[in-house]
Every structure is written in structure tokens, then in C-alpha cells.
Amino acid sequence: MRIAIFSDTYAPEINGVAKTLKRYTNYLEARGIEYKLFVPESSTPVPTVPQVQRFTSIPFVLYPECRIALPNPLHIRQTLDDFNPSLIHIATPFNLGLFGLHYGKKHNIPMVASYHTHFDDYLEYYHLTFLQKWIWKYMSWFHRYFEKVYVPSESTREKLLSQQIHDKIELWGRGVDHSFFSPEKQTSKIREKYNIKEKNILLYVGRISPEKDVQVVLNTFHKLPEKIKKDTHLLMVGDGPLLKQLSELECEQITWTGFMEGNDLAEVYASSNVFIFPSSTETFGNVVLEAQSSGLPVIGARAGGVQHLINHGQNGFLCEPKNTQEFARYTSLLLDDCQLQQKLGDHACQFANAQSWEQIFDRLLASFEDVLKKKQRITA
Incomplete structure (x- = not known):
């Protein structure tokens, strides 16, 4: 399995999505699973690693910890062509995610998405509720191309189902480091x-x-x-x-x-x-x-x-x-x-x-395997 991951936030940024994705990539490395991660540049200097491609970015107005990348399409395309991913995982639906979506559709690569943030709820706090309808229209369009959508809680699953975002929504929970937070x-x-x-x-x-x-x-x-x-x-x-x-x-x-x-x-x-x-x-x-x-x-x-x-x-x-x-x-x-x-x-x-990161990621990987097997049966 070779996974191309697209996200608009990642470590060392400090928020729930960035921390979860860092745990995720650590798990993939420990399991010997190849991945390429496409993310915005960090607001603080970080060492360069071959698995992570960073791009010039600007803060997202509703959530500055999430940055809008200004990707280099030629560079990303060449990296993906060389990597030849078997699965594309898109964690945020902005610029980088759109490029990943376009590449996956063009090359008929199985794609999954994870949903992390209720941006529609944020609009109320910033007096922008008139945008809610358009956000849901965009989210509905964006997620229609994925094999599965992963959410962190049952209430989030129910919300996306009610908005008819997708009909295959699975739970991808969260764990905690029990030895550290003790x-x-x-x-x-x-x-x-x-x-x-x-x-x-x-x-x-x-x-x-x-x-x-x-x-x-x-x-x-x-x-x-x-x-x-x-x-x-x-x-x-x-x-x-x-x-x-x-x-x-x-x-x-x-x-x-x-x-x-x-x-x-x-x-x-x-x-x-x-x-x-x-x-x-x-x-x-x-x-x-x-x-x-x-x-x-x-x-x-x-x-x-x-x-x-x-x-x-x-x-x-x-x-x-x-x-x-x-x-x-x-x-x-x-x-x-x-x-x-x-x-x-x-x-x-x-x-x-009782909330083990290992078990949570094991279940996620098993779900990825199901996606790939299904795709193989269809194309066989």
C-alpha cells in the first residue's frame, strides 16, 4: 500500500487535526507503509524529510492554524507520478485537497477522505451564517468522489448523513498517550x-x-x-x-x-x-x-x-x-x-x-484494505 495524503495542517502546528495526522504518519512509518504527505509550509521552521512536501501558504481566515497552500502543480504531479500511489487520502477540502482529488479522478486511483472540522458551525461565531448553504453545497460536491469518508464521532457521522454528504461514512476515532497524560x-x-x-x-x-x-x-x-x-x-x-x-x-x-x-x-x-x-x-x-x-x-x-x-x-x-x-x-x-x-x-x-491509538489505526488500515480490494474486484 502506498498512500498519498493531502492536508492543510500538520505538525508542528498545534491543533487536533495536525496532532492526529502526525500520529497517523508515525504509525505508517512503524508499519513500513510508504506514504507521501502534501501540506502547507509551517509557521515555524521544521526539518526537511523526503515523505513530506511543503508549499507556500497563507492563513485560513476562519481558522489560522489551517493554512491555504499555494501548490506547485507541476511539482506535485511529478512527485505523484514517481510515487505511484495505490490510495489517495484527503484530510481537508481546500487547495491541496482539490489537487489530490483531480489527480485521483484523472488516474482512477481509489480515494478516501476524512472530515475533521465543522466549519459551518464556526460561521455563526464570525457572523457569516449566510455562507452555510454554500459550504454544504461545496462539501457535497467535493465528497461525492470518495469511496469512504471517515469521521471522528457518531454525531459527526449523523450530521454528514443528514446533509447527504456521502452514504459510506465510517468512524475513525481518536486515542491518547496514556503514559504521557497521566x-x-x-x-x-x-x-x-x-x-x-x-x-x-x-x-x-x-x-x-x-x-x-x-x-x-x-x-x-x-x-x-x-x-x-x-x-x-x-x-x-x-x-x-x-x-x-x-x-x-x-x-x-x-x-x-x-x-x-x-x-x-x-x-x-x-x-x-x-x-x-x-x-x-x-x-x-x-x-x-x-x-x-x-x-x-x-x-x-x-x-x-x-x-x-x-x-x-x-x-x-x-x-x-x-x-x-x-x-x-x-x-x-x-x-x-x-x-x-x-x-x-x-x-x-x-x-x-481504553482508547488505544494502535487499535484505532489498525481499524483504519483494515478499512483502507477493503477499499483497495473492492476497487480490484471492479477493475478485474
């Missing part, structure tokens, strides 16, 4: 570093942007009963377009850390008490799984991919999207009860430990 990473260094004296740490990790509903996090904190609020410190971890504006609203019990990754991030997860993540636009919610793996109960929105990760009352609580009163009620319940925190946190960790 309760064992708990440390007092976090409290010392950020001068946290309160008993509880309420944590948010994610992009500081409108579509993540970060204002719900702040409103929830301020609505906590005074006796709980005075013993709670809110830690906001992440970067994004709202960071400068929101971080200027001074409050001694709120710390904005900016972007964080690696062991520092793992220690922050493990050293907090409760994780709050109100975003209702997620197709999955990687940070939720990371928090759970770190032993944290999670309070999230009953929407999108997050709702499939939280078993209400067992490893966290689900709230109606944007319902600050409900978020504050369940946050108070957890912050006020150490035993409940521990119980739900243990269940969250058990759930996360």
Missing part, C-alpha cells in the same frame, strides 16, 4: 509557578477563540457560589485571537498561561482538579480525552464529539451548550466534593485508558 504527572510546581494559593484549580485547555465558547468558561467561574469561588483558581491554557482582549480583564484568581505543550501541559492537567470545556463545535475533543487520561472529571457541552466522551454522572457532566447556569451548577458540585472529584476522575482515567 495522574502521575501531578506536581506542586504548577501552584508555585503561577502563585496559586486556592484549594481547587479549574482548568480550560484549548484555543482562546469565539467558537470554543471561552466566554462560557469565564461566566461559569464568576457564577460560582462565593464560598466555592474564593477557594478556586481558574487556569486558562491556550492561545488565540481573544487572548489579548480577555487576559487584560484582570482577576487575581484567573491565570492566562498562553500556549503550552509537552510535559508542561501534562503536568498542568494532572495538577488540576476539574476540567471545563464548553465548546459545542468539536468533531471529537482531543483535549477532553487528554484531561480524562490525566485523571480529571470533565464538564462539557452536550453537543458534537464531546458528548460521546463524557458519561453523565460517571466520568463528568454534560450541560446544554452555552447554559452558564448549568455549567456553574455542575462545576460547583465537583469543586465542593473531593470524593466525587476522585470517583469521577478515576472513571475518566479508566475510560481514556
Whole structure:
């Protein structure tokens, strides 16, 4: 199997899609499967590797972590001709994806797509809802040529089916590195570093942007009963377009850390008490799984991919999207009860430990094999 992959985001960019694709290519390398990856240039310098072709790009207005590449068609065509892919996998439906689609159609190569982001939901936060109809028209046209479309959650599958994007939509879930995101990473260094004296740490990790509903996090904190609020410190971890504006609203019990990754991030997860993540636009919610793996109960929105990760009352609580009163009620319940925190946190960790990257990629590869066998039968 030789796989040509087209995406508009990839490591070292920090977002769920980029991280997943990096895991994916690591898996392919470990299995000895040949691939070529076509992606935009990174905003930070990266070493050149032969499997990865990078192209000049500009930020995508709705999601700057996703970059619109300005590909060199002659170079891509020559690379693909030499590589002779047996399967084309398109992860994002923009410039590079369009080129991959055109090449696959022209050369009758089996193609699959993966769907990662609800761009239609983002439009509401940027006052561009009039574009929703056109986005779905484009998505419907773009995906009609694929053998299968892969999505990270059941709710995403249902949404695409309702929009008649494709009739063969399969789940491609997500895993977590249990040894890296672990309760064992708990440390007092976090409290010392950020001068946290309160008993509880309420944590948010994610992009500081409108579509993540970060204002719900702040409103929830301020609505906590005074006796709980005075013993709670809110830690906001992440970067994004709202960071400068929101971080200027001074409050001694709120710390904005900016972007964080690696062991520092793992220690922050493990050293907090409760994780709050109100975003209702997620197709999955990687940070939720990371928090759970770190032993944290999670309070999230009953929407999108997050709702499939939280078993209400067992490893966290689900709230109606944007319902600050409900978020504050369940946050108070957890912050006020150490035993409940521990119980739900243990269940969250058990759930996360069952989400294995290896098994997830094994299933994806088996599905690819089915696509290739079907194509062989048709052309035989």
C-alpha cells in the first residue's frame, strides 16, 4: 500500500487535526507503509524529510492554524507520478485537497477522505451564517468522489448523513498517550509557578477563540457560589485571537498561561482538579480525552464529539451548550466534593485508558484494505 495524503495542517502546528495526522504518519512509518504527505509550509521552521512536501501558504481566515497552500502543480504531479500511489487520502477540502482529488479522478486511483472540522458551525461565531448553504453545497460536491469518508464521532457521522454528504461514512476515532497524560504527572510546581494559593484549580485547555465558547468558561467561574469561588483558581491554557482582549480583564484568581505543550501541559492537567470545556463545535475533543487520561472529571457541552466522551454522572457532566447556569451548577458540585472529584476522575482515567491509538489505526488500515480490494474486484 502506498498512500498519498493531502492536508492543510500538520505538525508542528498545534491543533487536533495536525496532532492526529502526525500520529497517523508515525504509525505508517512503524508499519513500513510508504506514504507521501502534501501540506502547507509551517509557521515555524521544521526539518526537511523526503515523505513530506511543503508549499507556500497563507492563513485560513476562519481558522489560522489551517493554512491555504499555494501548490506547485507541476511539482506535485511529478512527485505523484514517481510515487505511484495505490490510495489517495484527503484530510481537508481546500487547495491541496482539490489537487489530490483531480489527480485521483484523472488516474482512477481509489480515494478516501476524512472530515475533521465543522466549519459551518464556526460561521455563526464570525457572523457569516449566510455562507452555510454554500459550504454544504461545496462539501457535497467535493465528497461525492470518495469511496469512504471517515469521521471522528457518531454525531459527526449523523450530521454528514443528514446533509447527504456521502452514504459510506465510517468512524475513525481518536486515542491518547496514556503514559504521557497521566495522574502521575501531578506536581506542586504548577501552584508555585503561577502563585496559586486556592484549594481547587479549574482548568480550560484549548484555543482562546469565539467558537470554543471561552466566554462560557469565564461566566461559569464568576457564577460560582462565593464560598466555592474564593477557594478556586481558574487556569486558562491556550492561545488565540481573544487572548489579548480577555487576559487584560484582570482577576487575581484567573491565570492566562498562553500556549503550552509537552510535559508542561501534562503536568498542568494532572495538577488540576476539574476540567471545563464548553465548546459545542468539536468533531471529537482531543483535549477532553487528554484531561480524562490525566485523571480529571470533565464538564462539557452536550453537543458534537464531546458528548460521546463524557458519561453523565460517571466520568463528568454534560450541560446544554452555552447554559452558564448549568455549567456553574455542575462545576460547583465537583469543586465542593473531593470524593466525587476522585470517583469521577478515576472513571475518566479508566475510560481514556481504553482508547488505544494502535487499535484505532489498525481499524483504519483494515478499512483502507477493503477499499483497495473492492476497487480490484471492479477493475478485474
